[in-house]
Amino acid sequence: MHASTHKAMKNWVLGLTGGIGCGKSAVSAMFEKLAITVVDADIIARQVVKPHSPGLAAISEHFGAQVLNPDGSLNRAQLREIIFADTAQKTWLNNLLHPLIREKTLTDLHSANSAYVVLVAPLLFENGLEQYCDRTLVIDVPVEIQLKRTIARDNTSEQQARSIIAAQMSREDKRHRADDVIDNNCPLHLVEQDIMQLHQNYLQLTAKVN
Structure with missing residues (x-):
């Protein structure tokens, strides 16, 4: 929990991160569907x-x-x-x-x-942005999936995609530092179920704060 570092922040903030090609946009869209404001650092x-x-x-x-x-x-x-x-x-x-x-x-x-707000940042931990978050969520997929998605989406070479992934914090470090982890290497409806469960948890947490 990082709440003590941003007393001036009136909103309860969830930091959402994950490596390139992990599906942050798809997951942040699920929060938007739940009427949660998303702030995207990119x-x-x-x-x-x-x-x-x-x-x-x-x-x-x-x-x-x-x-x-x-x-x-x-x-x-x-x-x-x-x-x-x-x-x-x-x-x-x-x-x-x-x-x-x-x-x-x-x-x-x-x-x-909104009831709480989501901060989407690929370099959430690297740039110290978790200090503004009450809780953090990592979207996790195997590196091979990251590569496949990045090459297809950005029309980039495998070598370039690998170097981008290598420059980011490792999956293990991200998982270790995050409060919550979503496995995004499974069917969309299962990811949505996980998000709904987390959403209910976050609403309970914000209710305690407010």
Whole structure:
């Protein structure tokens, strides 16, 4: 339990995470169907660099017009190329974006009006976001399933998919650190049953807090 670290948070927060290709989107959609607000760190990361945002203005000022598309949006491929080649530039970018992402995430978690709120973050533990959560849930599938789904979805090579998985926290570490674990390598209706059971548990936990 991590409740003591975020006294200012009015909402009870469930942190939802899992490796690439584990099915976080499908599971978060199940919570949305139960009228639970979902805050997605990946979506927020895109919002803080959208056209006309302070984040994008700072990036284009630092890196120049080469990181912008003709329509004024961020050229992610170009930016990725620059920061992969230069650790100092990657550090600069992280120092700019992480506080912006964190601030927007906390604002969205705080303003949610559902019984509790779900924070979806692939790097929940790696980036220390579990400090804002009352409970954490890991979506778990075998690595071979992760590979298959990632290659099919992102049209990427097996080598690239393996390197992405290798860069993330291991399944074992995630399972060990999480309060709850969902096995997503089974038929959808069974996953939905598990989510319903967890949902009832979370409602009881939030009732105690409130």
